[in-house]
Amino acid sequence: xxxxxxxxxxxxxxxxxxxxxxxxxxxxxxxxxxxxxxxxxxxxxxxxxxxxxxxxxxxxxxxxxxxxxxxxxxxxxxxxxxxxxxxxxxxxxxxxxxxxxxxxxxxxxxxxxxxxxxxxxxxxxxxxxxxxxxxxxxxxxxxxxxxxxxxxxxxxxxxxxxxxxxxxxxxxxxxxxxxxxxxxxxxxxxxxxxxxxxxxxxxxxxxxxxxxxxxxxxxxxxxxxxxxxxxxxxx
Ligand code: MN
Numbered sequence: 001x002x003x004x005x006x007x008x009x010x011x012x013x014x015x016x017x018x019x020x021x022x023x024x025x026x027x028x029x030x031x032x033x034x035x036x037x038x039x040x041x042x043x044x045x046x047x048x049x050x051x052x053x054x055x056x057x058x059x060x061x062x063x064x065x066x067x068x069x070x071x072x073x074x075x076x077x078x079x080x081x082x083x084x085x086x087x088x089x090x091x092x093x094x095x096x097x098x099x100x101x102x103x104x105x106x107x108x109x110x111x112x113x114x115x116x117x118x119x120x121x122x123x124x125x126x127x128x129x130x131x132x133x134x135x136x137x138x139x140x141x142x143x144x145x146x147x148x149x150x151x152x153x154x155x156x157x158x159x160x161x162x163x164x165x166x167x168x169x170x171x172x173x174x175x176x177x178x179x180x181x182x183x184x185x186x187x188x189x190x191x192x193x194x195x196x197x198x199x200x201x202x203x204x205x206x207x208x209x210x211x212x213x214x215x216x217x218x219x220x221x222x223x224x225x226x227x228x229x230x231x232x233x234x235x
Contacts, residue, residue, distance in 0.1 A: 009058040011082075011103065012138040014218060020082060020100070020139045023190030025053040026181060027078075027107055027128070031171050031196025035076075038199045048172050048196065050181055051124055053107075058192075059135040062222045066206050067130055068229035070110035073204055076197035077155035077163050077212045079148055080105040081174060082139045083191040088182050095178035098187060102148045104212050104220045105136040107194050111203070136192065137212075137220035149174055151215030153198065157208055165198030167214070 010019035030036050031048045066073060084100025107128070114127025148167060155163040167173075172180065177195055181187065204210065204224050212220040 009055050009060070011058070011060050011136055013101070014138050014140045015144055016141075021190045022055055022058055022192055023188055024185075025055060025057065025134050025192050025194070026050050026185075027053065027194040028172070028177055028196040031177075032165060032169050032198040033171065034165070034169075034199035035197055035201065038201065048177075050184065051128060053129045053134050057129065057131060057134040059132050059222070062135060062220070063225055064106075064108065064132050064135055064222055065225045066227040067108075067110060067132065068227060069126070069130075070112055072110065072112040073224075074109045074111045074201050075155065075157070075162075075204055075210055076107040076109060076201050077153065077210075078105050078107055078194045078197050079153060079167060079174075079214050080136055081178065081193040081195060083178075083187050083193070084189055086189065087178075087187045088185075090179050090182040092175040092179045095175040095182070096147055098178065098182075099142055099147065099174075100189070101139045101141040102145055102214075102217060103137045103139045103192075104153075104214045104217055105134060105192075105194050106210065106212065106220065106222060107197060108133040108135065109201075111201075134192075134194075135220065135222045137218055140217055145216050147174065148214065148216070153212070153214045155200070155210060155212045157202075157204060157210050162202060163198050163200035169198065170195060
Protein backbone atom coordinates (compact mmCIF):
# COMPACT_ATOMS: atom_id res chain seq x y z
CA UNK A 1 0.00 0.00 0.00
CA UNK A 2 1.42 3.42 -0.88
CA UNK A 3 1.78 6.08 1.79
CA UNK A 4 -1.51 8.01 1.71
CA UNK A 5 -1.66 11.66 0.79
CA UNK A 6 -3.90 13.95 2.84
CA UNK A 7 -5.37 17.12 1.40
CA UNK A 8 -4.84 20.49 3.12
CA UNK A 9 -8.31 22.06 3.61
CA UNK A 10 -8.46 25.54 2.08
CA UNK A 11 -10.85 28.42 1.49
CA UNK A 12 -11.03 30.83 -1.41
CA UNK A 13 -9.74 34.36 -0.87
CA UNK A 14 -11.81 37.19 -2.32
CA UNK A 15 -9.79 39.05 -4.98
CA UNK A 16 -6.96 36.50 -5.15
CA UNK A 17 -6.32 33.27 -7.00
CA UNK A 18 -4.38 31.61 -4.15
CA UNK A 19 -6.13 29.82 -1.29
CA UNK A 20 -6.27 30.32 2.47
CA UNK A 21 -4.94 27.13 4.16
CA UNK A 22 -6.92 26.17 7.25
CA UNK A 23 -4.93 24.92 10.25
CA UNK A 24 -7.37 24.76 13.17
CA UNK A 25 -11.04 25.59 13.67
CA UNK A 26 -11.92 27.21 17.00
CA UNK A 27 -15.45 28.19 17.98
CA UNK A 28 -16.92 30.37 20.69
CA UNK A 29 -19.90 29.04 22.64
CA UNK A 30 -22.48 31.35 24.22
CA UNK A 31 -21.60 34.75 22.78
CA UNK A 32 -25.05 36.31 22.24
CA UNK A 33 -27.42 36.73 25.20
CA UNK A 34 -30.60 35.86 23.27
CA UNK A 35 -29.08 32.54 22.12
CA UNK A 36 -28.08 31.63 25.70
CA UNK A 37 -31.71 32.30 26.66
CA UNK A 38 -33.19 30.18 23.86
CA UNK A 39 -30.90 27.27 24.79
CA UNK A 40 -31.89 27.59 28.44
CA UNK A 41 -28.93 25.58 29.68
CA UNK A 42 -26.37 28.11 30.84
CA UNK A 43 -26.10 30.76 33.48
CA UNK A 44 -26.16 34.06 31.62
CA UNK A 45 -23.23 35.23 33.74
CA UNK A 46 -21.00 32.34 32.60
CA UNK A 47 -18.24 33.62 30.32
CA UNK A 48 -18.14 32.39 26.72
CA UNK A 49 -15.83 29.42 26.16
CA UNK A 50 -14.00 27.79 23.26
CA UNK A 51 -14.19 24.40 21.58
CA UNK A 52 -12.70 22.98 18.36
CA UNK A 53 -13.74 21.10 15.25
CA UNK A 54 -11.40 18.97 13.14
CA UNK A 55 -9.93 20.85 10.19
CA UNK A 56 -11.37 18.36 7.72
CA UNK A 57 -14.89 19.26 8.95
CA UNK A 58 -14.49 22.36 6.77
CA UNK A 59 -16.94 22.60 3.84
CA UNK A 60 -15.86 25.11 1.20
CA UNK A 61 -18.32 24.20 -1.58
CA UNK A 62 -21.60 24.69 0.31
CA UNK A 63 -22.61 21.01 0.04
CA UNK A 64 -23.48 19.50 3.44
CA UNK A 65 -24.80 15.94 3.59
CA UNK A 66 -27.27 15.29 6.42
CA UNK A 67 -25.09 13.65 9.09
CA UNK A 68 -25.46 10.23 10.65
CA UNK A 69 -26.29 9.89 14.35
CA UNK A 70 -28.86 12.69 14.71
CA UNK A 71 -32.54 13.53 14.30
CA UNK A 72 -32.03 17.22 15.14
CA UNK A 73 -29.46 18.77 12.77
CA UNK A 74 -29.30 22.50 13.47
CA UNK A 75 -27.56 25.55 12.00
CA UNK A 76 -25.74 28.29 13.91
CA UNK A 77 -24.76 31.22 11.68
CA UNK A 78 -21.54 33.02 12.70
CA UNK A 79 -18.92 35.58 11.69
CA UNK A 80 -15.56 33.83 11.16
CA UNK A 81 -12.15 35.37 11.90
CA UNK A 82 -9.15 34.14 9.84
CA UNK A 83 -5.75 34.42 11.56
CA UNK A 84 -2.77 35.45 9.43
CA UNK A 85 0.21 35.42 11.80
CA UNK A 86 1.42 33.68 14.94
CA UNK A 87 0.24 35.30 18.15
CA UNK A 88 0.01 34.51 21.84
CA UNK A 89 -0.94 36.35 25.01
CA UNK A 90 -2.35 39.37 23.16
CA UNK A 91 -4.22 42.21 24.85
CA UNK A 92 -7.47 43.28 23.20
CA UNK A 93 -5.66 46.39 21.96
CA UNK A 94 -3.08 44.21 20.15
CA UNK A 95 -5.48 41.53 18.96
CA UNK A 96 -6.56 42.81 15.55
CA UNK A 97 -2.96 42.84 14.31
CA UNK A 98 -2.95 39.06 13.72
CA UNK A 99 -6.19 39.01 11.67
CA UNK A 100 -5.83 38.13 7.97
CA UNK A 101 -9.50 38.55 7.18
CA UNK A 102 -13.09 37.54 7.77
CA UNK A 103 -15.68 35.15 6.39
CA UNK A 104 -19.13 33.81 7.21
CA UNK A 105 -19.70 30.30 8.48
CA UNK A 106 -22.15 27.81 9.89
CA UNK A 107 -21.46 25.89 13.11
CA UNK A 108 -23.61 22.87 12.21
CA UNK A 109 -24.70 20.95 15.31
CA UNK A 110 -26.23 17.59 16.20
CA UNK A 111 -28.42 19.29 18.81
CA UNK A 112 -29.82 16.04 20.26
CA UNK A 113 -26.34 14.68 20.83
CA UNK A 114 -25.09 18.03 22.21
CA UNK A 115 -27.95 18.19 24.73
CA UNK A 116 -27.31 14.60 25.87
CA UNK A 117 -23.61 15.35 26.33
CA UNK A 118 -24.47 18.51 28.28
CA UNK A 119 -26.87 16.67 30.59
CA UNK A 120 -24.40 13.85 31.26
CA UNK A 121 -21.38 16.12 31.67
CA UNK A 122 -19.64 14.50 28.67
CA UNK A 123 -17.45 16.15 26.00
CA UNK A 124 -19.21 17.94 23.13
CA UNK A 125 -17.43 16.36 20.16
CA UNK A 126 -20.32 14.05 19.27
CA UNK A 127 -22.62 17.06 18.94
CA UNK A 128 -20.22 19.52 17.33
CA UNK A 129 -17.06 18.04 15.84
CA UNK A 130 -18.28 15.74 13.07
CA UNK A 131 -17.78 15.47 9.30
CA UNK A 132 -19.03 18.43 7.21
CA UNK A 133 -19.92 20.42 10.34
CA UNK A 134 -18.01 23.62 9.40
CA UNK A 135 -19.22 25.26 6.18
CA UNK A 136 -17.40 28.54 5.54
CA UNK A 137 -17.48 31.08 2.74
CA UNK A 138 -14.50 32.80 1.11
CA UNK A 139 -12.08 34.82 3.25
CA UNK A 140 -12.12 38.59 2.73
CA UNK A 141 -8.70 40.14 3.48
CA UNK A 142 -8.83 43.01 5.99
CA UNK A 143 -7.45 45.21 3.20
CA UNK A 144 -10.78 44.70 1.38
CA UNK A 145 -13.37 44.61 4.16
CA UNK A 146 -11.79 46.27 7.20
CA UNK A 147 -12.36 44.78 10.66
CA UNK A 148 -15.84 43.40 11.30
CA UNK A 149 -16.76 44.95 14.63
CA UNK A 150 -20.23 46.23 13.71
CA UNK A 151 -22.95 45.46 11.21
CA UNK A 152 -25.87 43.14 10.64
CA UNK A 153 -25.86 39.38 10.24
CA UNK A 154 -28.77 37.38 8.90
CA UNK A 155 -29.52 33.77 8.00
CA UNK A 156 -32.45 32.61 5.90
CA UNK A 157 -33.65 29.04 5.31
CA UNK A 158 -35.57 28.49 2.05
CA UNK A 159 -35.99 32.26 1.76
CA UNK A 160 -37.39 32.80 5.28
CA UNK A 161 -35.24 34.81 7.72
CA UNK A 162 -34.45 32.70 10.80
CA UNK A 163 -31.56 34.54 12.46
CA UNK A 164 -31.10 38.31 12.46
CA UNK A 165 -28.83 40.29 14.75
CA UNK A 166 -25.89 42.69 14.80
CA UNK A 167 -22.24 42.04 15.60
CA UNK A 168 -22.44 44.69 18.33
CA UNK A 169 -24.53 42.20 20.37
CA UNK A 170 -21.61 39.82 20.90
CA UNK A 171 -20.91 39.43 24.62
CA UNK A 172 -17.20 39.24 23.75
CA UNK A 173 -16.27 41.26 20.68
CA UNK A 174 -13.67 40.28 18.06
CA UNK A 175 -10.59 41.75 19.84
CA UNK A 176 -11.69 40.23 23.18
CA UNK A 177 -12.23 36.80 21.59
CA UNK A 178 -8.78 36.82 20.00
CA UNK A 179 -7.16 38.07 23.21
CA UNK A 180 -8.80 35.37 25.34
CA UNK A 181 -8.06 32.56 22.87
CA UNK A 182 -4.44 33.70 22.49
CA UNK A 183 -4.01 33.14 26.24
CA UNK A 184 -5.21 29.53 25.91
CA UNK A 185 -3.49 28.52 22.66
CA UNK A 186 -0.76 29.85 20.41
CA UNK A 187 -2.67 31.23 17.44
CA UNK A 188 -1.08 30.39 14.10
CA UNK A 189 -1.59 31.35 10.46
CA UNK A 190 -4.54 29.43 9.05
CA UNK A 191 -6.55 29.30 12.26
CA UNK A 192 -10.27 30.11 11.98
CA UNK A 193 -12.36 31.38 14.89
CA UNK A 194 -16.16 31.07 14.65
CA UNK A 195 -17.49 33.83 16.90
CA UNK A 196 -20.80 32.42 18.17
CA UNK A 197 -24.39 32.55 16.97
CA UNK A 198 -27.34 34.81 17.75
CA UNK A 199 -30.78 33.43 18.57
CA UNK A 200 -33.07 31.74 16.05
CA UNK A 201 -31.35 28.36 15.70
CA UNK A 202 -33.46 25.42 14.48
CA UNK A 203 -33.34 22.19 12.53
CA UNK A 204 -32.84 21.61 8.80
CA UNK A 205 -33.51 18.62 6.53
CA UNK A 206 -32.24 17.48 3.11
CA UNK A 207 -33.38 19.86 0.40
CA UNK A 208 -33.10 22.97 2.56
CA UNK A 209 -31.03 25.92 1.30
CA UNK A 210 -29.37 28.23 3.85
CA UNK A 211 -28.17 31.69 2.88
CA UNK A 212 -26.14 33.65 5.43
CA UNK A 213 -25.02 37.25 5.11
CA UNK A 214 -22.81 39.49 7.21
CA UNK A 215 -22.94 43.12 6.14
CA UNK A 216 -20.00 43.86 3.83
CA UNK A 217 -19.08 40.19 3.13
CA UNK A 218 -20.11 37.82 0.36
CA UNK A 219 -23.06 35.59 1.33
CA UNK A 220 -22.62 31.92 2.21
CA UNK A 221 -24.99 29.51 0.42
CA UNK A 222 -25.30 25.98 1.83
CA UNK A 223 -27.47 23.13 0.55
CA UNK A 224 -28.40 20.26 2.87
CA UNK A 225 -28.02 17.01 0.90
CA UNK A 226 -29.29 13.47 1.54
CA UNK A 227 -27.23 11.48 4.08
CA UNK A 228 -24.04 9.73 2.99
CA UNK A 229 -24.26 7.26 5.88
CA UNK A 230 -27.19 5.38 7.44
CA UNK A 231 -28.88 7.74 9.90
CA UNK A 232 -28.62 5.53 12.97
CA UNK A 233 -29.27 7.67 16.01
CA UNK A 234 -27.95 6.37 19.35
CA UNK A 235 -31.14 5.20 21.00
MN1 MN B 1 -21.83 28.07 17.57
